[in-house]
Amino acid sequence: MADSIVESKNQMVERKEGIQDNPLIEFHSILKEAMDILNYPDEVFELLKEPLRFLEVKIPVRMDDHTTKIFRGFRAQHNDATGPTKGGIRFHTDVTPEEVKALAGWMSMKCGITGLPYGGAKGGIVCDPRTMSLQELERLSRGYVRAISQIVGPTKDIPAPDVYTNSQIMAWMLDEYNFIREFDNPGFITGKPVALGGSKGRETATSKGLLYTLQKVLEVKNLPIKDLKIIIQGFGNVGSHLALYLYELGAKIVGISDVLGGIYDEKGLDIPYLMDSRDSFGVVTNLFKKTISNQELLEKECDVLVPAALGGQITKRNAEKIKCQIVLEAANGPTTKEAINILEEKEILVVPDILANSGGVIVSYFEWCQNNQGYYWSEREVDEKLKEKMETSFEQILHVSKKYRTNLKVAAYIVGIQALAETSQLRGWIKI
Numbered sequence: 416m417a418d419s420i421v422e423s424k425n426q427m428v429e430r431k432e433g434i435q436d437n438p439l440i441e442f443h444s445i446l447k448e449a450m451d452i453l454n455y456p457d458e459v460f461e462l463l464k465e466p467l468r469f470l471e472v473k474i475p476v477r478m479d480d481h482t483t484k485i486f487r488g489f490r491a492q493h494n495d496a497t498g499p500t501k502g503g504i505r506f507h508t509d510v511t512p513e514e515v516k517a518l519a520g521w522m523s524m525k526c527g528i529t530g531l532p533y534g535g536a537k538g539g540i541v542c543d544p545r546t547m548s549l550q551e552l553e554r555l556s557r558g559y560v561r562a563i564s565q566i567v568g569p570t571k572d573i574p575a576p577d578v579y580t581n582s583q584i585m586a587w588m589l590d591e592y593n594f595i596r597e598f599d600n601p602g603f604i605t606g607k608p609v610a611l612g613g614s615k616g617r618e619t620a621t622s623k624g625l626l627y628t629l630q631k632v633l634e635v636k637n638l639p640i641k642d643l644k645i646i647i648q649g650f651g652n653v654g655s656h657l658a659l660y661l662y663e664l665g666a667k668i669v670g671i672s673d674v675l676g677g678i679y680d681e682k683g684l685d686i687p688y689l690m691d692s693r694d695s696f697g698v699v700t701n702l703f704k705k706t707i708s709n710q711e712l713l714e715k716e717c718d719v720l721v722p723a724a725l726g727g728q729i730t731k732r733n734a735e736k737i738k739c740q741i742v743l744e745a746a747n748g749p750t751t752k753e754a755i756n757i758l759e760e761k762e763i764l765v766v767p768d769i770l771a772n773s774g775g776v777i778v779s780y781f782e783w784c785q786n787n788q789g790y791y792w793s794e795r796e797v798d799e800k801l802k803e804k805m806e807t808s809f810e811q812i813l814h815v816s817k818k819y820r821t822n823l824k825v826a827a828y829i830v831g832i833q834a835l836a837e838t839s840q841l842r843g844w845i846k847i
């Protein structure tokens with residue numbers, strides 16, 4: 416969710432254009448391909464294909480009209496061999512158990528790739544925060560924490576923001592947790608406001624990480640960033656900040672979109688204006704008369720296409736029509752395995768989510784470290800450490816992709832799986 420929540424009820428009709436395949440099946444299929452290359456026994460696949468723990472809860476919330484609504488929530492903890500589990504919480508009408516399980520698995524991969532002392536987790540609540548008041552959202556956030564409090568905590572499982580959640584929601588969740596556990600460590604949750612122990616640089620960390628990854632890719636491809644034509648799907652926390660960084664470096668952002676549709680201008684869009692004009696849910700296209708659909712936007716010609724909204728956006732149904740040189744996966748799971756194969760045949764490079772968008776969890780880790788030591792870093796320190804981790808992870812995955820002659824997606828899984836398999840073996844859970 417974008418930076419702050421304002422109390423606005425978005426009455427516009429949402430155009431559901433995403434083509435959502437089953438993300439858990441997606442996770443399994445690439446997991447299997449990577450395991451086959453590693454020649455790991457089936458027991459490793461059996462261990463990693465589903466989370467070790469999955470909790471489904473019902474959250475009764477008193478609504479402003481005095482009725483009680485029961486919300487469905489989930490928390491999946493994929494693997495805690497390496498350390499506590501870690502991952503965001505999504506508020507969305509389409510959240511499903513399969514999606515949360517896949518997202519938790521992807522979090523494990525990210526933590527393995529970047530060498531964080533965590534396994535993956537993810538949470539979700541089936542709700543439409545755009546139609547709820549601030550008070551209803553606060554009661555829902557607090558209710559969720561009460562419902563999952565037994566299985567989370569600063570040394571067990573550490574939540575963070577994801578789609579349609581933000582630092583204010585993290586603050587309410589922290590406050591509720593501190594009621595339940597008296598005063599526990601603020602490291603129970605990350606992505607908090609800086610005034611409550613949040614890290615400088617967390618708000619923009621995912622976008623910064625994407626920028627550092629893209630810069631490495633462009634270096635390899637010998638492409639200057641200036642005047643590159645870029646399209647970004649999704650203009651929330653991740654998409655909008657990335658757009659601004661690229662715009663400031665001289666790239667031409669020719670298209671952006673939000674849940675209502677897209678805008679496109681081959682002369683380039685005024686990103687600072689769009690940033691100032693978007694609402695707290697990352698919606699800005701409602702201010703324009705001439706819009707196109709999200710699917711049309713994805714199919715426009717550009718150099719770099721950045722899906723930064725939801726999963727399952729580029730599939731076998733539209734991959735043939737994608738016209739770019741690089742797909743930079745900012746969202747989790749935006750490109751299906753079948754689509755990646757089609758894009759590869761078209762010589763389009765797919766930079767995988769579990770590498771490219773790991774800046775968020777990296778700075779969340781920095782936030783947790785700062786909370787644990789009670790000593791806080793400058794934005795510059797955070798940024799330098801983030802850049803170093805992003806670049807090292809990219810180099811490692813590039814190396815593995817060359818070694819095994821495979822694409823970056825499978826290479827990223829290989830690195831993530833190896834890290835998890837090593838700690839799981841050391842604990843005596845599996846034998847590789």
Ligand SMILES: NC(=O)C1=CN([C@@H]2O[C@H](COP(=O)(O)OP(=O)(O)OC[C@H]3O[C@@H](n4cnc5c(N)ncnc54)[C@H](O)[C@@H]3O)[C@@H](O)[C@H]2O)C=CC1
Binds near residue numbers: 649726
């Ligand atoms: N926030 C973070 O730190 C991280 C986020 N991600 C991933 O990045 C993606 C975006 O997350 P945030 O920017 O944080 O979310 P956000 O809630 O701030 O923004 C979401 C954006 O996507 C748009 N959107 C929603 N549904 C859409 C649809 N069907 N078609 C097109 N646009 C749609 C919204 O209008 C909004 O502009 C998600 O996939 C998330 O899991 C990944 C790593 C970390």
Ligand SMILES: O=C(O)CCC(=O)C(=O)O
Binds near residue numbers: 775
């Ligand atoms: O910051 C975190 O801990 C998790 C961020 C997240 O949910 C993600 O990378 O998908």
